[in-house]
Amino acid sequence: MTDANQQMVEQYRNSFLREVEENVEEGEWVKMCMQCGVCSGSCPLGPYWDHPPQEIFMMIRAGKRDEVLQSTSMWMCTSCYNCIVRCPRELPITHIMHGLAHYAKRLGIAPKNQPTHKFSQLFWDNLTKTGRVNELKLGLSLYFMNGIGEGIKTSLKMQKIGLGMLMTKRLSPMELIGGHKCKDAKGLHAILEKAEELEAARIPVAGK
């Protein structure tokens, strides 16, 4: 168990709901869920979730901390916002799912091999490097995220799509060596560093 995680377990010993309310983005909404299940029925990848949103909300109230935070479920949110617009209680469900996923990652207890967890981190690392997404590097890092062998296999499978993008000038090999970026990447990095520092003063981060 990570230090950050241990710290939160001790601080909120008896109430996972309170922990979520105080530390998860939009977490203060969780108690408003009335268990109607419209969110679960509206979720495009819902059938793959071990615990659809409605269940996650009840599990939070029931104190099932590990089951929630270690779940792969919320990492399968496609951000379609069906649940948000249909929720009769107007819970910002999409944001709560992202918030739970981030909180689990922050404490170092998110499922390591969940592919969208990996992709989400790759995306963040990619965009924060220069301030803009480098699509070619993002694609390649995705294909190779499970090692060289699988990377080559995926690359071959994606070859024709890549070629199509290249031929239509929707992908450039030049992105590998240079690519688009913010001129003031330094300023952007200073902004992000400060934002992270301010947030870390409220919510701990594993390994820091």
Added chain:
Amino acid sequence: MAKKSYSFYPGCSSQKAASASNYMVSVNSMCKTLDIELNEIPDWNCCSASIGYSGGGELPRLALSARNMAISERENPGQDIVATCAACWLATREAQERLHDDDKLMTETNEALAQAGLKVEANQNIRHMVEVLIEDLGYEEMGKHVTKPLDGVKIAGYVGCQTNRPFGIDGESYENPKYLDKLVETMGAEPIENYDQKVSCCGGALAFSEPEKSQALIKDIIESAYDGGADMIVTPCPVCQMNVEVYQDHINQKYKTNFKMPVVYYSTLMTVAYGGSGKDAGLDGQIIKAKQLEEIASK
């Protein structure tokens, strides 16, 4: 109509040789015809879309959008911010709401921005290009510029998710928005009826990380367009466009289908209907060629 000016947030995918560079080409042509001036926000950055949340906590993500808003306020004062990408629009508008709702977040965001000498009030309206077309110009004005009506082209209006939820276009319903069909009609083409997948999800960023699951969703979106007799699909979102266009071979292999459905942007249709060339409309950016549009454009 007098020239209209906006503070423009193009977003990563619209850059030169990026995945939606063809969208940008057609948007520029369309705006030229409609006398819309887009003033790019200088040195804008990525909004982190809806998928950067693993590494990006709430405040760092807000700071990203806030930097764009801050530069826009300084460089393009008095103008609405306009985005062509659904995710850019959504992330920026969400950030604006969050900053206005929470004084502490506003204070901390400004503390972070101060590191680069910036300050945000987040007081410019944040709009999608489709809103500009419908609300600031209107269908009648859009129709006036049609010189080559897209006669006989049957089109499935795929609105998708993020241009539709949670904000959507004023006056439209989440479950059955009609603006894209109206726009198709205004360009002289024929919107297919009862396109049941018009607001279904294509998987978004999960098309990359969970391809099998996403492709099952994409298959339904294309199949329903064929069932309605569509010649092509039109969308207002770069992620929808790419996901629905580029995986058709993989879907054909897996599901033994025979899909070859062009997927274009509303701005592609408009540029062709306004008499632009195939190049003006970004038709050379189609991996699955939109032959009917090419024919009309070359007439």
